[in-house]
Amino acid sequence: MKWKTPAIFVFCVWVTTSLAVEYMTDHCGEVLPVAGGGVLVSQPEDQYSGGTDCQLTLSAHSGNYIHVTVHTMSINCNGDSLSIYRGRSVALFELLGSPICGTSQIAFTTEEGGYFSSTNKLTLHFVSDSSSSPKGSGFNITYAEYNTSPCSSAEFPCSNARCISADLTCDMHDHCGDGSDETGCTNGSNSHLSAGKIVGIIVGVIIVVIFFATALAYFTCFRRHDDSQSSKSPAVVYSTRQYRGQRV
Missing domain, CATH: 2.60.120.290 (Spermadhesin, CUB domain)
Incomplete structure (x- = not known):
């Protein structure tokens, strides 16, 4: 790496x-x-x-x-x-x-x-x-x-x-x-600070904020996607008749 x-x-x-x-x-x-x-x-x-x-x-x-x-x-x-x-x-x-x-x-x-x-x-x-x-x-x-x-x-x-x-x-x-x-x-x-440094600091702060905001949004959406997939998983339900039939 x-x-x-x-x-x-x-x-x-x-x-x-x-x-x-x-x-x-x-x-x-x-x-x-x-x-x-x-x-x-x-x-x-x-x-x-x-x-x-x-x-x-x-x-x-x-x-x-x-x-x-x-x-x-x-x-x-x-x-x-x-x-x-x-x-x-x-x-x-x-x-x-x-x-x-x-x-x-x-x-x-x-x-x-x-x-x-x-x-x-x-x-x-x-x-x-x-x-x-x-x-x-x-x-x-x-x-x-x-x-x-x-x-x-x-x-x-x-x-x-x-x-x-x-x-x-x-x-x-x-x-x-x-x-x-x-x-x-x-x-x-x-x-x-000179004008160039001030502009550079402002641009740098904006870039850092956008980076962390994008990362936060990505992980939030990813987690919601996982949660929605889990909620859609079919549940297996056995009826009382099926359960009894299996035991006989």
Whole structure:
């Protein structure tokens, strides 16, 4: 039996983070549109495999930039690493910092609060050696598209003069690079929900109500059908004469 994620669980995750989740090894060699922001996980499996050589380019709208924050990482430093480059090619553009690996938060945290592109593209390169030695769980990063002020009405003005989508505020991820999009939040929730989130919540609630109402109606009708079938079953009645005749 194949397990399917309940729709209500998917909806709750979407409302909480507002971020699309992608797996890097599913998009090797591709250009992935940023479209506001998202979460990038190294691979769908619990641990990455040996012989990995995956390159992925994040692409924002023309004139915008990309900010990447590495949240968790478990990469074996014996030949395995993640490298982040400015631009759309490993060969042609600048490596940001140095290849990163390990599990220490200090090892993959920059003083600038993450990694920032100089154009609308940023490239990641994830490699592992071919050995069959135990590997790590890989990495989990968030990426966000930003531009410089003045910000539009659909954007949030960061304290560092960057503009990000208003939908990325108060989702427990630092998309600005200075944490200003997470200030004034209550338990990671956004006290000033955007119109998109409000519509999404309303639609989600309606879907959940319709689902449970349909399920209730189905089971009610099914039970009534069973009861009606039981009431129509013919009763066997023996007359006194038949009963006596059988005993003689």
